[in-house]
Amino acid sequence: xxxxxxxxxxxxxxxxxxxxxxxxxxxxxxxxxxxxxxxxxxxxxxxxxxxxxxxxxxxxxxxxxxxxxxxxxxxxxxxxxxxxxxxxxxxxxxxxxxxxxxxxxxxxxxxxxxxxxxxxxxxxxxxxxxxxxxxxxxxxxxxxxxxxxxxxxxxxxxxxxxxxxxxxxxxxxxxxxxxxxxxxxxxxxxxxxxxxxxxxxxxxxxxxxxxxxxxxxxxxxxxxxxxxxxxxxxxxxxxxxxxxxxxxxxxxxxxxxxxxxxxxxxxxxxxxxxxxxxxxxxxxxxxxxxxxxxxxxxxxxxxxxx
Amino acid sequence: xxxxxxxxxxxxxxxxxxxxxxxxxxxxxxxxxxxxxxxxxxxxxxxxxxxxxxxxxxxxxxxxxxxxxxxxxxxxxxxxxxxxxxxxxxxxxxxxxxxxxxxxxxxxxxxxxxxxxxxxxxxxxxxxxxxxxxxxxxxxxxxxxxxxxxxxxxxxxxxxxxxxxxxxxxxxxxxxxxxxxxxxxxxxxxxxxxxxxxxxxxxxxxxxxxxxxxxxxxxxxxxxxxxxxxxxxxxxxxxxxxxxxxxxxxxxxxxxxxxxxxxxxxxxxxxxxxxxxxxxxxxxxxxxxxxxxxxxxxxxxxxxxxxxxxxxxxxxxxxxxxxxxxxxxxxxxxxxxxxxxxxxxxxxxxxxxxxxxxxxxxxxxxxxxxxxxxxxxxxxxxxxxxxxxxxxxxxxxxxxxxxxxxxxxxxxxxxxxxxxxxxxxxxxxx
Numbered sequence: 116x117x118x119x120x121x122x123x124x125x126x127x128x129x130x131x132x133x134x135x136x137x138x139x140x141x142x143x144x145x146x147x148x149x150x151x152x153x154x155x156x157x158x159x160x161x162x163x164x165x166x167x168x169x170x171x172x173x174x175x176x177x178x179x180x181x182x183x184x185x186x187x188x189x190x191x192x193x194x195x196x197x198x199x200x201x202x203x204x205x206x207x208x209x210x211x212x213x214x215x216x217x218x219x220x221x222x223x224x225x226x227x228x229x230x231x232x233x234x235x236x237x238x239x240x241x242x243x244x245x246x247x248x249x250x251x252x253x254x255x256x257x258x259x260x261x262x263x264x265x266x267x268x269x270x271x272x273x274x275x276x277x278x279x280x281x282x283x284x285x286x287x288x289x290x291x292x293x294x295x296x297x298x299x300x301x302x303x304x305x306x307x308x309x310x311x312x313x314x315x316x317x318x319x320x321x322x323x324x325x326x327x328x329x330x331x332x333x334x335x336x337x338x339x340x341x342x343x344x345x346x347x348x349x350x351x352x353x354x355x356x357x358x359x360x361x362x363x364x365x366x367x368x369x370x371x372x373x374x375x376x377x378x379x380x381x382x383x384x385x386x387x388x389x390x391x392x393x394x395x396x397x398x399x400x401x402x403x404x405x406x407x408x409x410x411x412x413x414x415x416x417x418x419x420x421x
Numbered sequence: 422x423x424x425x426x427x428x429x430x431x432x433x434x435x436x437x438x439x440x441x442x443x444x445x446x447x448x449x450x451x452x453x454x455x456x457x458x459x460x461x462x463x464x465x466x467x468x469x470x471x472x473x474x475x476x477x478x479x480x481x482x483x484x485x486x487x488x489x490x491x492x493x494x495x496x497x498x499x500x501x502x503x504x505x506x507x508x509x510x511x512x513x514x515x516x517x518x519x520x521x522x523x524x525x526x527x528x529x530x531x532x533x534x535x536x537x538x539x540x541x542x543x544x545x546x547x548x549x550x551x552x553x554x555x556x557x558x559x560x561x562x563x564x565x566x567x568x569x570x571x572x573x574x575x576x577x578x579x580x581x582x583x584x585x586x587x588x589x590x591x592x593x594x595x596x597x598x599x600x601x602x603x604x605x606x607x608x609x610x611x612x613x614x615x616x617x618x619x620x621x622x623x624x625x626x627x628x629x630x631x632x633x634x635x636x637x638x639x640x641x642x643x644x645x646x647x648x649x650x651x652x653x654x655x656x657x658x659x660x661x662x663x664x665x666x667x668x669x670x671x672x673x674x675x676x677x678x679x680x681x682x683x684x685x686x687x688x689x690x691x692x693x694x695x696x697x698x699x700x701x702x703x704x705x706x707x708x709x710x711x712x713x714x715x716x717x718x719x720x721x722x723x724x725x726x727x728x729x730x731x732x733x734x735x736x737x738x739x740x741x742x743x744x745x746x747x748x749x750x751x752x753x754x755x756x757x758x759x760x761x762x763x764x765x766x767x768x769x770x771x772x773x774x775x776x777x778x779x780x781x782x783x784x785x786x787x788x789x790x791x792x793x794x795x796x797x798x799x800x801x802x803x804x805x806x807x808x809x810x811x812x813x814x815x816x817x818x819x820x821x822x823x824x825x826x827x828x829x830x831x832x833x834x835x836x837x838x839x840x841x842x843x844x845x846x847x848x849x850x851x
Contacts, residue, residue, distance in 0.1 A: 150611075152611055152614070152615065207802075208802050208806070211806045212805055212806060212809065215805070215809045216809070217610055217611055218557060218614075218762060218766075219762075219805050219809040220805075221611075221614060222758070222759060222762060222801055222805050223801065223802055223805040223806070225755060225798075225801060226797075226798040226799070226800070226801030226802040226805065227798065227802060228798070229794050229795065229797055229798030229801070230795055230798035230799060230802070232794075233792070233794045233795035233798065234795060236791075237791055237792060237795060351622065354615075358615070391630050392626075392630065394622075394626055395626045395627060395630070398619040398620070398622050398623035398626070399619075399623060401615065401616075401619040402604060402616050402619045402620060402623070405608055405612045405615055405619070406604040406605075406607050406608055406616060407607075409608060409612055
């Protein structure tokens with residue numbers, strides 16, 4: 116293998132890892148505040164991509180300036196849309212079963228996942244087939260000693276890094292982040308200390324789902340094709356990333372996303388027929404992590420939300 | 422033993438006389454017969470709008486029996502069931518045996534009946550793992566697949582008879598249960614669910630890729646049907662003057678095995694094994710302190726549940742004649758899981774009822790092929806919000822000692838709510 120190839124792989128890892136990270140953060144937040152594995156999160160991710168597609172079809176972009184505005188519009192709309200959908204899911208489906216056994220919540224989230232996926236398949240025009248995702252970019256490429264980075268990749272890498280930094284501020288420096296951490300620590304104690312638990316959980320769902328939506332748009336821009344069932348695979352990967360980092364640990368989830376992407380790229384590059392067994396490896400990592408390192412790769416969660 | 426205790430203690434509370442026993446038996450028998458007739462009517466309705474009306478009426482009556490003015494009747498019938506279970510079971514078995522005769526003009530419905538019975542076998546299997554031992558398994562389709570592939574490959578490649586294949590299929594499936602039980606011993610609740618989920622997905626992917634074992638995505642085709650002596654299962658079943666469509670062969674086969682499964686599962690629950698599983702489910706530390714070998718019991722729960730999953734898969738493969746990776750996806754695991762939870766985890770009749778409902782109702786909505794999963798999702802959410810403990814939750818007061826039973830009666834039934842509260846704080850790890 117040439118060293119340029121490796122540099123190229125690292126760029127790919129950064130791109131895919133960014134998406135995994137954003138999805139993983141959502142899983143980790145939901146688990147932190149509600150002790151819930153939200154299977155519907157993958158579908159929210161998918162909705163983000165479809166929301167952006169709607170924006171792209173409604174608006175028109177031809178000039179370069181239009182392209183930038185388009186991307187901004189896609190991200191803003193998908194973020195808000197998914198945030199609202201996530202908050203609505205919490206209110207309608209999860210709040211009534213918040214105190215029920217975890218199996219009940221698990222099945223509820225599966226039900227929501229079926230509803231969202233099938234609704235898109237059924238009611239989105241031509242929703243059952245892969246849909247082309249328009250790229251506002253002229254697909255300009257930057258070549259750096261043989262390493263090719265497309266403008267899409269630069270955007271995606273930059274955006275995911277910026278969002279993770281923004282998340283750090285949100286969790287550490289704002290009342291909402293503090294309340295989220297308090298609820299994750301002990302919901303009842305937080306309530307007694309005056310935290311408006313319902314509102315904070317709602318906000319947590321808004322934030323987590325919005326991040327999932329962002330990842331959905333990124334996925335569309337990167338692969339230029341979206342499908343109603345794209346959420347499921349992403350859910351497993353984002354979830355595995357969250358487990359690698361330690362469920363409930365936001366920074367762990369960020370690290371886990373990039374690590375998982377690295378692992379995938381490595382196995383495809385090194386193992387013959389690796390791409391066929393790539394997902395097997397993901398599941399194996401998931402199982403091994405859950406069994407041997409359930410608190411994640413960090414010995415002690417440095418700053419935990421759960 | 423506990424059953425006798427219960428009967429004895431019930432006799433102590435309300436002394437029973439001979440006539441009362443007969444009345445109870447009559448009530449229980451009539452109630453079962455009425456339910457079966459109502460069920461058959463539901464199956465016989467061909468037009469969908471009428472079926473929707475029927476379904477709504479059934480739900481309304483069920484609700485009325487729970488809270489409405491008819492609650493007294495329900496209680497009386499419930500008491501009758503308690504004291505004359507053999508009669509109720511007898512009537513039910515008769516009705517089930519009569520089913521293909523009643524619907525002999527409609528082979529499709531008999532096929533659906535056979536499919537229901539197969540799912541009853543699998544739901545009973547998962548009911549042991551999840552309902553008895555409280556071990557969440559979201560990869561149950563693995564055992565289905567293992568059993569199906571084992572007996573199918575043996576039959577296709579080595580000409581092994583179905584009757585040997587089904588046993589080997591079950592055993593092979595329980596090895597798969599054993600494999601996942603070993604790592605699963607270290608994790609609980611969510612984590613256990615996710616380990617088994619990952620296991621299920623991984624095994625499905627392996628079935629797609631390991632071509633030498635499974636023929637990859639093509640699957641195994643032309644699986645020979647079972648036969649008894651010279652009677653091939655693809656030929657019509659001749660019972661005296663009756664000639665039933667060939668699907669009835671599979672129906673009776675699956676029904677017989679389903680009944681055996683339910684019986685074994687009932688005996689297991691009442692055995693020391695069942696009590697050990699229940700102890701682990703309720704409080705693992707306390708169970709260990711009382712000398713229960715939690716490790717071994719958990720492994721046994723996984724393997725036993727998996728065995729029945731494999732048996733179900735084996736029958737399925739020989740009935741359909743095909744098994745491929747698409748036959749045991751994540752959706753399959755979820756379906757079996759929902760069957761158990763919908764019916765009531767830990768309750769044999771509940772799990773069986775859940776399985777039957779979840780096979781038949783979607784079949785009735787075939788015209789809405791496209792919307793089926795959407796409706797399934799809506800139903801899941803509504804059910805979990807409205808009745809999270811399932812249609813027939815397990816009864817818990819039954820196993821109290823006589824004096825405690827008396828105390829429990831004065832305090833009201835200890836319902837499943839206790840369990841719900843016990844695990845509601847399910848926050849874990851991290």
